[in-house]
Amino acid sequence: MPCAVYHNYVHYNSVVVSSSDPCYCPNIEAALHHDSKTPRYLHIASNQKNHWGHQRSYRLQVFSFPGDHLPENQAEERAMSWARYKLAITKHKDLEQSCGSLYNQNEMWAPAVDFSKFIADNERIVNEDLVAWVTAGFLHIPHAEDIPNTVTVGNGGGVLLRPHNYFDEDPSIHSVDGVYFAPGSEDSCEYNKMACLVKETCSPVLEPFSYNGFLGG
Template sequence: MYSRPKDMEFVNVSLPWMPDHYAMVPQLVENQLKTEKEAALRYNTKSPRYLHIASNKTNRWGHQRSYRLQVFSFTGDHLPESQAEEKAMSWARYKVAITKHKDLEQTSSSLYSQNNIWTPAVDFSKYIDDNENIENEDLVAWVTTGFLHIPHAEDIPNTVTVGNGGGVLLRPHNYFDEDPSIHSADGVYFGPGSENSCDKNRMACLAQDTCSPVLEPFTYHGFDGVMKFEDWL
């Protein structure tokens, strides 16, 4: 497998209709990362907009079948590497790190590292330092995601989750010949006027189903019945 980032960069080209004039035009650029250090993307550096894990096999259009790593993360600054205890969390140096698969490199950290953070049981940075070749190898993608949440009054009684989050999507990219959902066996087509048809949409006639539960109408009474702060005094 291969690691292939794609991004756009501006190139100064002459205009076909005005050869004497030039313009900066965005152009697709694709590279191949060859070593573990090249594929270690630090948290404070620009990341390619498309990062692929590709194989030698191609789809019917001749494109390499691959998966795209799409990272959503809003973590803060990392602990300075000059600090001795940083070794216990060296995985946080990278947004994404792609390494050659090894049986002895199973985890990015260890529960036992907390017993001696200055000489941790697992130092992830050593996975990168050997800088092995990652071309045509079994690969592992290590992804760091997260977000910073500072408690505030609006967290009571429930912490709002809108706008908070971190994660990663593993999306097929040229892996299929076309959108695979069109071959879904249980696909249903809704035409205009058929929304209320029991033949097309069973949810439209759910009330007629003998097995469906009978639910009372939903009502909301605010915070009635909830202990008030004055009651604690």
């Protein structure tokens, strides 16, 4: 959902994948072509709402989309048809485990796995187990500082799957090892065990040490 800032509030323009039949949303509408504009926020949402009345969803946060793709009119492109899309959402199938195959290089014109067929079936994806196929990448032009090792910082891409209004609050507060400090409880033995030590010290206790020079000097 791209947003524009007006004065002191944020206005959201929601881009929703929809269909004439609300119970039938085809996966072809949830496939972003590599040359299409990408919304700032990508959500996989349900009709269920959390305690605050917001749709429960997961956000796909992609750090780096790939660049230009091989033209689709080239026969070899079929072996890498997954790269046509920045993002594609399909119904989960046990027979669709990967978007490509090692054997595609043996016969690129009739690949063992053709990802475009995952989209072409145009199946219903509402209230189904879904798979998000994300194509991430980055451009790296070799330079002198790559020798002997390429620096990994700044050279990478990826995607995060983050809950967005899926929970009613931060779920980490229910962790077993979670610690909660209330105002005024800094000196309480119940919350801060370090406040009740018999003797507090910031450095280790060392034995007395003296130096009288080297023997036989």
